[in-house]
Amino acid sequence: MHDVSEMMVLDALRVVQDPDLHRDIVSLGFVKDIKICEGNLSFKIELTTPACPVKDLLKQQAYDAVMAIPGVTQVALEMTAQVRGTKTAPQDLLPGVRHVIAVASGKGGVGKSTVAVNLAVALSRTGAKVALMDADIYGPSLPLMMGVKQRPMMKETPEGAKMVPVMAHGILMMSLGFLLDDDKAVIWRGPMVAGTVRQLLSDVLWGEQDYLIVDLPPGTGDAPLSLAQLVPLSGVVIVMTPQQVAQDIANKSILMFRTVAEGSGKSIPILGVVENMSGSVFGTGGGETAAARLKVPFLGRIPLEQEVCAAGDAGQPIVLRSPDSAAAIAIKEIAGALASQVSIHQYEKDSAVITD
Numbered sequence: 001m002h003d004v005s006e007m008m009v010l011d012a013l014r015v016v017q018d019p020d021l022h023r024d025i026v027s028l029g030f031v032k033d034i035k036i037c038e039g040n041l042s043f044k045i046e047l048t049t050p051a052c053p054v055k056d057l058l059k060q061q062a063y064d065a066v067m068a069i070p071g072v073t074q075v076a077l078e079m080t081a082q083v084r085g086t087k088t089a090p091q092d093l094l095p096g097v098r099h100v101i102a103v104a105s106g107k108g109g110v111g112k113s114t115v116a117v118n119l120a121v122a123l124s125r126t127g128a129k130v131a132l133m134d135a136d137i138y139g140p141s142l143p144l145m146m147g148v149k150q151r152p153m154m155k156e157t158p159e160g161a162k163m164v165p166v167m168a169h170g171i172l173m174m175s176l177g178f179l180l181d182d183d184k185a186v187i188w189r190g191p192m193v194a195g196t197v198r199q200l201l202s203d204v205l206w207g208e209q210d211y212l213i214v215d216l217p218p219g220t221g222d223a224p225l226s227l228a229q230l231v232p233l234s235g236v237v238i239v240m241t242p243q244q245v246a247q248d249i250a251n252k253s254i255l256m257f258r259t260v261a262e263g264s265g266k267s268i269p270i271l272g273v274v275e276n277m278s279g280s281v282f283g284t285g286g287g288e289t290a291a292a293r294l295k296v297p298f299l300g301r302i303p304l305e306q307e308v309c310a311a312g313d314a315g316q317p318i319v320l321r322s323p324d325s326a327a328a329i330a331i332k333e334i335a336g337a338l339a340s341q342v343s344i345h346q347y348e349k350d351s352a353v354i355t356d
């Protein structure tokens with residue numbers, strides 16, 4: 001009869017590596033709540049995101065590792081996640097938001113909003129707490145794509161009246177589209193843009209969120225700058241079509257974020273490039289080439305599918321409406337890759353603090 005000890009369990013689990021962080025799950029502190037009762041073993045593995053793309057693989061490896069310990073007859077293993085975020089203080093604009101992720105593109109019409117909405121929904125479906133902010137104040141399209149249009153409720157707080165985000169498909173969202181009348185055009189001046197972006201952050205009760213996805217206006221205007229100055233950005237996702245022209249513009253927006261980062265002394269990681277409308281008249285592969293050239297991760301490609309457009313128009317994002325379509329599967333993979341990139345950058349930041 002073998003007595004199983006906690007030490008034996010931890011030793012066995014050291015063979016399981018997190019492929020993103022390149023360390024074993026024991027030294028990463030992911031193994032929790034080990035309980036041993038004779039041959040019965042139970043424990044948890046707490047990952048840094050519920051959207052981890054290799055969750056099932058890690059679970060299987062951990063299960064096999066502990067089953068090989070002499071004396072272990074039964075294993076109950078629970079996979080959980082705790083998104084570790086930027087350290088915030090109460091005076092910060094968004095103290096409860098762990099990661100602000102901006103979705104940007106060099107020009108309009110490449111599917112930036114479609115990608116933002118579907119990434120938000122895909123992340124939320126994994127169990128993450130996700131919110132969505134429409135900072136594309138020139139063409140707010142998220143109300144249409146999420147199928148909601150209503151005035152947000154107001155709530156009195158010690159800091160004054162604030163807007164309660166609107167719930168759609170399990171996601172809290174805010175858009176200028178909720179506040180403007182359809183027929184009213186807004187002529188924007190620079191300071192108004194900055195003020196509006198600030199209000200969308202500070203006058204909305206965003207609460208506790210793992211990820212706040214921000215749909216930026218296309219191009220290199222005032223909105224991205226304001227956003228980067230107001231909140232710590234976990235990073236930016238760049239959407240492009242395979243087309244050469246779109247690529248060059250996307251390159252410009254990547255360079256723009258690098259300049260903003262240098263100018264403000266803040267780090268704004270480019271979390272990766274998404275190629276959208278792949279396989280169309282635009283061809284395929286442009287996004288990957290651009291990502292390689294700019295030395296940023298390539299997150300994946302979304303095919304051009306009529307259904308993506310129809311789903312958006314119907315207010316039901318493709319990952320919900322046709323979860324098994326090629327486009328939806330691609331988006332879910334991209335969401336996993338994105339969550340991995342966020343975890344990697346956060347881990348590097350945390351390690352840098354410790355070794356400083």
Ligand SMILES: Nc1ncnc2c1ncn2[C@@H]1O[C@H](COP(=O)(O)OP(=O)(O)O)[C@@H](O)[C@H]1O
Pocket residue numbers: 105107108109110111112113114115141276277278302303304305306307308309310312313327
């Ligand atoms: N992969 C795709 N396949 C088919 N249609 C798409 C795809 N991605 C986006 N669209 C459609 O293209 C149009 C522009 O997309 P949108 O997300 O509004 O772009 P942007 O926000 O960059 O201006 C929308 O009608 C949208 O439904």
Ligand SMILES: [Mg+2]
Pocket residue numbers: 112113114136139141
């Ligand atoms: Mg848009």
